[in-house]
Amino acid sequence: MRTLNAAIIGCGSIHRCHVDALQQTPGVVLRAVVDIEKDKGLALAAEYGCHFYQDYHEMLCDEAIDVVHICTPHYLHKPMILAALAAGKQVFSEKPVGMNLAEVAEIREAEKQADGQLGVCYQNRLNPTSLALRQLLDENTLGKLLSINAFLTWSRTPPYYADSPWRGRYATEGGSLLINQAIHTLDLLQWFGGGVSRLKGVVDCARLSDTIDTEDTAMATLEFSGGARGLFFASNNHTRDAPLQLEIHCENGELQLRDNTLWRVSEGKRVMIACDETPYSHSKSYWGIGHLQAVRQFYDAIRSGKSEGVTHLHEAAKSLHLVEAIYRSSQLRQWVSLTQ
Ligand SMILES: NC(=O)c1ccc[n+]([C@@H]2O[C@H](COP(=O)([O-])OP(=O)(O)OC[C@H]3O[C@@H](n4cnc5c(N)ncnc54)[C@H](O)[C@@H]3O)[C@@H](O)[C@H]2O)c1
Known part of the structure; x- marks a missing residue:
């Protein structure tokens, strides 16, 4: 099984659910975290044993990164999804995929041109x-x-x-x-x-x-x-x-x-x-228990080319x-x- 390398953009309250899920998914390595807050990002990168980027555009240039998790404020979802898809990455975004249906329409157009899949976290x-x-x-x-x-x-x-x-x-x-x-x-x-x-x-x-x-x-x-x-x-x-x-x-x-x-x-x-x-460790009970499952199904879909269980x-x-x-x-x- 080929190892898939992941990066997480946004190290706020939800990101640890993604880290936990990645750490519990076979064949997946967390390669980088990205955050505009340098001290926090560096400390977390040291804790996880991965790279840190302050600018997500630089992270997208790392060809070893296969999958990008978007855990940022809502207004950043669309530009980050578009940039990650354009860079040839697979994208797993926190909900909502965008702030409104006009943004969804733009993402739909970008998705048509992209090789990577886009999954949204509706755990x-x-x-x-x-x-x-x-x-x-x-x-x-x-x-x-x-x-x-x-x-x-x-x-x-x-x-x-x-x-x-x-x-x-x-x-x-x-x-x-x-x-x-x-x-x-x-x-x-x-x-x-x-x-x-x-x-x-x-x-x-x-x-x-x-x-x-x-x-x-x-x-x-x-x-x-x-x-x-x-x-x-x-x-x-x-x-x-x-x-x-x-x-x-x-x-x-x-x-x-x-x-x-x-x-x-x-x-x-x-x-x-x-x-x-x-829920497991960092997840709050009212967030539900599905993050691990949602992340695993996304990586399974990347490997199999099928998309069962993924919210597209x-x-x-x-x-x-x-x-x-x-x-x-x-x-x-x-x-x-x-x-x-
Ligand atoms: N699925 C769920 O149940 C669930 C639960 C909570 C939050 N969420 C979603 O997760 C996303 C993040 O929410 P949160 O509560 O963790 O937010 P947060 O404010 O706690 O964290 C956001 C992080 O993004 C970073 N950030 C901001 N701009 C950035 C940029 N340009 N580049 C890199 N990093 C940047 C911030 O510094 C911060 O660390 C939202 O979409 C939210 O709706 C989902």
């Missing part, structure tokens, strides 16, 4: 509970899907935004709650529901209006292409990061995700279907589509169609 699709849920829906075990409710309540306080000032600004984050914290929930909603046809949504900044210029709370009523209904509520104003709650109502019963455990409820009985284990641009764009639709609907105060 929650790979949680055991998500995979079990998706399988039960695919097998139609509970009959026709009627509705999906999603409820996400986390805590983000002013110091979180002060630590990384790119957060909480349209110009640099592309939004806030929806595009950062709740994007996984929107992705799961559309993935389980089989695509959203239209929605009516509202965003608000209730508690953090002195800190951010974006939203801290959002809700939406959705209609899925298959006719089912969806209800979505998310807020960063809770006092802790509560696990995502989902309720999937089908003709012959219900599936419930509570405390990272998936239950099947029918005829008054509750049966456990799957449980997400505790087309899939990654779907949750961004929902983010934009909720903003538009909130502005217009009317239903927004997602079918072209």
Whole structure:
């Protein structure tokens, strides 16, 4: 098996999940880290035993590097993806792939010219509970899907935004709650529901209006292409990061995700279907446990040329589509169609 050399751009809060995953993936070596903060980058490079670059363009000139992980602020995703693809690298980017659909369109054009693959980190699709849920829906075990409710309540306080000032600004984050914290929930909603046809949504900044210029709370009523209904509520104003709650109502019963455990409820009985284990070392529980799996599947896809399990641009764009639709609907105060 040929060794694949990786580089990580951006050594902030999420990068250690990528380091852990790389260290636990056979045939992969972390060759370089990149960060504009020199002291931090040098210290981390010494800890990991790899090279350090302050300028990612210089790192891209290293021909030994096969795969580039992008773990930077959202406004840097598009330029870094374009540069890495143009340099012939494989690219694994943190979500969101870009700040909006216009950026997605530019990335799509660049991808057409590129030899490398682009994978986006939607690790929650790979949680055991998500995979079990998706399988039960695919097998139609509970009959026709009627509705999906999603409820996400986390805590983000002013110091979180002060630590990384790119957060909480349209110009640099592309939004806030929806595009950062709740994007996984929107992705799961559309993935389980089989695509959203239209929605009516509202965003608000209730508690953090002195800190951010974006939203801290959002809700939406959705209609899925298959006719089912969806209800979505998310807020960063809770006092802790509560696990995502989902309720999937089908003709012959219900599936419930509570405390990272998936239950099947029918005829008054509750049966456990799957449980997400505790995350490994540096991952926070509410980030889910899928980073290792997502990284491994990306490297498998590079080796095999197949892309099973990898969230490519087309899939990654779907949750961004929902983010934009909720903003538009909130502005217009009317239903927004997602079918072209
Ligand atoms: N998948 C998940 O569950 C999950 C969880 C948390 C964060 N994320 C995503 O990870 C990404 C990073 O978020 P974070 O919370 O780690 O941010 P952060 O602010 O903690 O870290 C960003 C890092 O990028 C560095 N950086 C900034 N500009 C740079 C440049 N030009 N070149 C090189 N490095 C540069 C900063 O110095 C900092 O170290 C975001 O896309 C975020 O949405 C994903």
